[in-house]
């Protein structure tokens with residue numbers, strides 16, 4: 350087995366789940382999973398599976414689902430939740446308020462924020478995370494994130510993000526936090542060589558992720574795409590998030606955001622955009638034809654009053670859609686189950702009378718986006734479903750809680766429609782990440798104390 354692949358050796362039997370949702374179309378009562386060396390060998394009714402294993406877990410009274418996949422985040426922003434000056438601002442003013450604060454981050458801030466954000470995600474059912482960090486002040490590096498991610502044990506798609514268009518060149522960020530394109534591309538190559546795992550079961554993958562059209566030069570966008578394709582790496586950026594951004598693109602490039610990115614080679618099965626709110630019907634069609642993906646971030650879009658993404662249109666056009674909690678400064682949490690619920694609620698509003706048209710999103714639709722959809726967006730064929738040959742990444746939620754009282758008519762829908770709670774157990778590659786609502790790999794109490802100290806030092 351390659352280094353960094355799933356590491357739990359031996360057999361695992363998780364059985365007697367009240368209902369197990371495979372995301373392959375089946376909801377199995379008294380369900381069970383049998384895994385060997387981190388890979389699922391069999392799923393089905395408990396009675397039909399082996400009756401012993403190296404480790405046997407009884408999930409009586411639990412709903413079992415594939416682990417949730419987060420397709421857009423900025424873990425460092427857990428340091429700047431609810432900053433007073435950024436609480437009520439739209440995207441551009443929100444960024445102008447936070448850029449100088451983020452500019453003070455050190456490698457310690459990046460490392461600890463990565464651990465804290467991933468811990469919160471794990472406790473809320475996430476097992477695979479993409480993070481989009483695009484500024485690297487005071488010597489901080491991707492390596493700090495890799496170190497911070499290690500104790501939590503989630504699959505981590507880390508990005509070498511970037512900003513190269515400062516204020517003096519017409520961009521939004523201050524010049525002090527943008528980098529030179531040459532050094533960005535050089536570090537991208539270093540990070541790919543150091544950390545990217547292409548194989549199935551990979552625990553770490555690298556994504557190239559320039560920040561946005563208003564903070565990155567067109568040359569760097571183009572060169573990043575060329576490097577990503579040369580190395581077989583996926584690529585990601587923020588796009589069409591707000592009306593401000595659309596105005597910026599039309600004024601500067603005489604192109605709408607999606608058109609601008611198409612010009613630069615940023616369309617295809619190896620590309621996904623965060624947000625994609627302000628997108629026209631013909632652009633949706635082209636995104637579907639090209640295979641471009643979208644990270645839908647409903648909480649952030651509401652929090653910053655950015656707008657309502659055309660998710661129904663994306664799904665109808667064959668666009669790959671996953672969910673993202675987005676950075677914790679615009680959410681202000683890293684709770685994946687909460688994001689599934691927000692997805693359902695916001696997209697119900699999207700078809701309300703006077704707003705739009707189309708079919709209502711169901712609880713199961715929202716769970717599908719968070720699992721199968723997220724796996725497709727990240728370009729993975731080894732997660733998102735519970736089936737033979739898939740990684741043993743799954744979560745279990747105990748139904749015996751006050752928040753679910755009275756909801757046993759449909760426990761699967763209850764996970765989405767009732768108030769979001771954490772998960773009781775989770776496994777990544779057959780290895781336990783959450784046990785009895787507690788993180789296995791890190792002490793949350795001391796993490797929170799250290800994180801609060803570091804957050805205080807940024808705003809000091």
Ligand SMILES: [Zn+2]
Pocket residue numbers: 421422423481587623675676
């Ligand atoms: Zn974002």
